[in-house]
Amino acid sequence: MVAEPGAASGVNRTLPSRYYYDSHIFEQEKERIFYDAWICAARSEEIPRAGDYLLREIVDESILVVRTGGGEVKAFYNVCRHRGNRLCSAESGRVSGRAFTCLYHGWSYNLDGELVATPNNKGRPSLDGDPLSLYPVAVRLWEGFIFLNLSRDPEPFEPDLGALGDTLPKYNLANLRIGHRKVYDVKANWKLVLENNVECYHCPRVHPELCAIHPTFRSGVIGQETHDGAPLVDGATTYSDTGFGARPMISTLSEEDVAKFRSLTIYPNLFLGLLPDQVFVFYKWPVSPATSRLTVDWLFEESVVEAPGFDPRDTVGFLDRVLKQDYAICEEVQKAIRSRAHRQGVYLEHEHLPYKFNQWVLERLHADG
Numbered sequence: 075m076v077a078e079p080g081a082a083s084g085v086n087r088t089l090p091s092r093y094y095y096d097s098h099i100f101e102q103e104k105e106r107i108f109y110d111a112w113i114c115a116a117r118s119e120e121i122p123r124a125g126d127y128l129l130r131e132i133v134d135e136s137i138l139v140v141r142t143g144g145g146e147v148k149a150f151y152n153v154c155r156h157r158g159n160r161l162c163s164a165e166s167g168r169v170s171g172r173a174f175t176c177l178y179h180g181w182s183y184n185l186d187g188e189l190v191a192t193p194n195n196k197g198r199p200s201l202d203g204d205p206l207s208l209y210p211v212a213v214r215l216w217e218g219f220i221f222l223n224l225s226r227d228p229e230p231f232e233p234d235l236g237a238l239g240d241t242l243p244k245y246n247l248a249n250l251r252i253g254h255r256k257v258y259d260v261k262a263n264w265k266l267v268l269e270n271n272v273e274c275y276h277c278p279r280v281h282p283e284l285c286a287i288h289p290t291f292r293s294g295v296i297g298q299e300t301h302d303g304a305p306l307v308d309g310a311t312t313y314s315d316t317g318f319g320a321r322p323m324i325s326t327l328s329e330e331d332v333a334k335f336r337s338l339t340i341y342p343n344l345f346l347g348l349l350p351d352q353v354f355v356f357y358k359w360p361v362s363p364a365t366s367r368l369t370v371d372w373l374f375e376e377s378v379v380e381a382p383g384f385d386p387r388d389t390v391g392f393l394d395r396v397l398k399q400d401y402a403i404c405e406e407v408q409k410a411i412r413s414r415a416h417r418q419g420v421y422l423e424h425e426h427l428p429y430k431f432n433q434w435v436l437e438r439l440h441a442d443g
């Protein structure tokens with residue numbers, strides 16, 4: 075175990091406060107976490123046809139994710155091999171002529187990233203035998219999600235499903251579809267947001283509406299990252315003001331999944347909220363030491379999203395309120411945590427999930443090599 079935080083008198087220490095604002099730590103996190111670990115970037119359904127593409131910003135790097143002519147998903151750094159211009163600027167789109175063309179001098183690359191044209195030049199240039207293809211980024215598809223890894227030698231892709239390994243397949247994630255998306259800019263370090271996300275000690279004070287749906291949350295202790303999950307009130311089926319929605323349960327779930335909320339965090343940036351009628355997804359994107367961006371997707375079965383009159387406002391509005399409560403408190407913590415008096419905080423026993431996450435961060439930052 076790494077040295078800095080350790081157990082002391084029945085409590086565990088949080089990360090040192092400077093980990094939440096220090097630009098040197100943030101640089102280390104870029105290299106050791108966001109440019110080295112598998113990052114969940116998007117849903118595969120966002121680029122269904124050959125030539126469809128999207129951009130993702132992984133901290134300072136812009137990554138181009140594309141559906142090739144062969145139906146594969148490939149990813150490249152969004153930078154031209156000629157003199158380094160950005161190749162694409164639109165957040166998403168469909169490339170015409172099955173080639174990306176740089177706006178500067180017109181070099182073109184096909185959907186597999188190969189250089190295919192250099193205007194007003196005979197033949198195709200290369201450098202020491204390098205054909206000047208786009209710089210590749212490793213891709214893995216998992217349950218309908220696209221994961222990227224910026225390392226030249228990516229670690230094995232092994233998402234840790236914890237206690238939910240046998241349960242997750244019941245949610246049929248690969249076949250769910252995006253019914254709604256929202257983006258939140260939060261003035262708080264990405265780790266503060268994640269830590270808030272995985273503990274419910276704050277729920278009784280911060281989330282009165284959520285506690286009405288989850289009476290057990292009033293005790294501040296939840297078992298959401300377990301097979302048993304956290305019960306919803308009186309057989310409720312969704313997150314909404316009433317706890318009931320017009321949508322059917324996900325058809326692959328069974329009776330034992332009624333009125334249950336489960337969740338799963340896959341470090342560093344993916345969170346899944348598993349409800350009977352939907353799965354909501356948080357992608358966390360660090361922007362600077364003290365700011366983050368959150369993309370939230372609400373996933374439903376395809377038949378639900380495509381049904382005439384599909385309207386998720388009841389559940390989107392409810393979660394939106396909960397998230398704004400969370401982000402307001404995270405922004406307050408971000409301001410206060412810089413106090414010269416507060417070098418480090420503590421976690422109680424039932425805050426074991428943020429503590430576990432902190433250990434993971436420390437292992438990555440301080441591992442050899």
Ligand code: FES
Pocket residue numbers: 154155156157158159176177178179180181
């Ligand atoms: S920088 Fe792209 S063609 Fe010159």
Ligand SMILES: [Fe+2]
Pocket residue numbers: 270271276277280281400
């Ligand atoms: Fe919360």
